[in-house]
Amino acid sequence: MQIMAETPPIESDKVNPRPLGPLKADNDLPLVERVKEGDHAAFTELVRRYEGKVYQLALRLTGNDMDANDVIQDVFLSVFRKIHTFRGHAAFSSWLYRITANAAFARLNQRKRHAAVSLDDVLPIIEESSMHEVGSEWSQKPDLALFNKETREALESAIQSLPDDFKTVIVLRDIQNLSNQEVAEALNLSIPAVKSRLHRARLVLRRQLGEFLGGPG
Amino acid sequence: MFNCDDVIQLLTEYVDSELEPDTKALLESHFGACPACDQFLKSFRRTVELTGEFRCEDIPEEVSIRLHSFLEERLRTSDQEGSLDEG
Numbered sequence: 263m264q265i266m267a268e269t270p271p272i273e274s275d276k277v278n279p280r281p282l283g284p285l286k287a288d289n290d291l292p293l294v295e296r297v298k299e300g301d302h303a304a305f306t307e308l309v310r311r312y313e314g315k316v317y318q319l320a321l322r323l324t325g326n327d328m329d330a331n332d333v334i335q336d337v338f339l340s341v342f343r344k345i346h347t348f349r350g351h352a353a354f355s356s357w358l359y360r361i362t363a364n365a366a367f368a369r370l371n372q373r374k375r376h377a378a379v380s381l382d383d384v385l386p387i388i389e390e391s392s393m394h395e396v397g398s399e400w401s402q403k404p405d406l407a408l409f410n411k412e413t414r415e416a417l418e419s420a421i422q423s424l425p426d427d428f429k430t431v432i433v434l435r436d437i438q439n440l441s442n443q444e445v446a447e448a449l450n451l452s453i454p455a456v457k458s459r460l461h462r463a464r465l466v467l468r469r470q471l472g473e474f475l476g477g478p479g
Numbered sequence: 480m481f482n483c484d485d486v487i488q489l490l491t492e493y494v495d496s497e498l499e500p501d502t503k504a505l506l507e508s509h510f511g512a513c514p515a516c517d518q519f520l521k522s523f524r525r526t527v528e529l530t531g532e533f534r535c536e537d538i539p540e541e542v543s544i545r546l547h548s549f550l551e552e553r554l555r556t557s558d559q560e561g562s563l564d565e566g
Contacts, residue, residue: 461491
């Protein structure tokens with residue numbers, strides 16, 4: 263699999279293409295510089311620092327352990343091969359997440375099995391429904407929704423069903439806890455675009471979780 | 480004043496504490512006056528909280544072991560051959 267390290271953007275920001283900025287202050291840079299010099303111990307440390315986050319992202323995007331396992335190997339192999347192309351205009355983590363997302367989508371394209379619905383197919387239902395709906399158990403007592411096995415599986419399924427571009431934003435923001443700025447850098451989007459996708463994806467998840475928990479979301 | 484449609488559009492920024500104080504105050508005034516929007520907010524916020532629970536999941540140990548073994552082999556091969564395999 264060819265994975266470009268200074269990767270073409272996942273999604274171009276048609277409204278506001280992001281220019282290269284000044285070099286970023288980045289806690290990872292000392293390690294990155296050592297990796298560029300061929301320091302294997304530094305590379306191992308970098309892997310340990312990010313393996314959990316990369317795996318989490320790969321798993322959420324591919325939807326299965328096997329593909330996530332292959333993706334994470336491809337990603338870090340690519341990082342070592344292409345580290346010399348990382349110039350520091352974005353955070354190393356942003357570069358890494360972009361490689362990961364591209365690798366995950368490439369894997370899905372190979373398998374040709376992801377068929378997420380369009381968000382537009384789902385959201386008109388949400389946006390047209392009245393806010394003043396009969397309260398369901400979910401909306402009346404949301405704190406009752408525990409992160410138990412069943413809820414977890416329902417939410418995983420809901421995340422999986424999101425379109426790829428929205429799924430990536432949800433994973434990076436709400437699971438990986440990146441800031442809007444960091445997500446924008448990783449995905450080469452404007453911050454308003456990140457916020458818009460995040461909001462729409464959250465609305466979908468809320469509704470689908472509500473349906474699972476019983477009653478109208 | 481905000482109507483309910485305005486409120487729903489601002490929920491992400493409200494939950495993420497990104498609103499200006501004046502806007503936030505207007506929203507909270509609406510929540511106080513509209514039980515349906517208040518309920519919607521609670522379930523929206525709970526959705527974000529539940530999604531965040533996945534954050535606590537770490538990489539399985541066997542995946543990490545396999546990853547490091549894979550990379551060590553590749554790095555060892557690259558040292559021997561002077562370049563990293565395309566694989």
